[in-house]
Amino acid sequence: MEDDERIAAVEDVPADGSFLFTVSADGEEREAILVRLSDGTIAGWLNYCMHWTDVALDTGDGAPTRDGELVCRKHAATFEKDSGVCTHGPCEGARLDPVEIVVEDGDVYLADADYEFVAAGVEDDDPVDLSTSPGSRIGF
Numbered sequence: 001m002e003d004d005e006r007i008a009a010v011e012d013v014p015a016d017g018s019f020l021f022t023v024s025a026d027g028e029e030r031e032a033i034l035v036r037l038s039d040g041t042i043a044g045w046l047n048y049c050m051h052w053t054d055v056a057l058d059t060g061d062g063a064p065t066r067d068g069e070l071v072c073r074k075h076a077a078t079f080e081k082d083s084g085v086c087t088h089g090p091c092e093g094a095r096l097d098p099v100e101i102v103v104e105d106g107d108v109y110l111a112d113a114d115y116e117f118v119a120a121g122v123e124d125d126d127p128v129d130l131s132t133s134p135g136s137r138i139g140f
């Protein structure tokens with residue numbers, strides 16, 4: 001794998017929470033997360049709830065988790081870490097957008113032809129204002 005596609009060391013991905021990073025697609029930056037699964041493997045997802053797609057799961061301090069699932073802070077939708085499927089909440093049945101990654105020699109690399117790796121973390125670390133943020137939304 002290329003060094004410029006290296007996201008993080010495997011050990012940087014917490015067992016609980018998530019590792020936040022930035023990718024770009026067609027010149028537009030997107031937030032993404034790495035999560036550690038119960039078997040120790042790692043999965044990658046875009047960092048946006050499927051209910052209101054402008055709401056980040058990880059706002060800079062790791063995505064909340066409960067019973068091994070990711071939890072959206074806004075309306076408490078839960079997502080399986082391995083499949084990305086929403087198991088409960090207003091977007092039940094929807095699936096987080098996957099980001100393909102590969103683990104090699106203790107490091108996690110971006111391996112998704114749709115995205116380019118930009119940086120670990122996000123440039124603007126201001127927390128998302130969940131009360132006023134605009135964006136595409138499905139009602140519930």
Ligand code: FES
Nearest residue numbers: 049051072075077
């Ligand atoms: S915005 Fe995530 S559950 Fe509503």
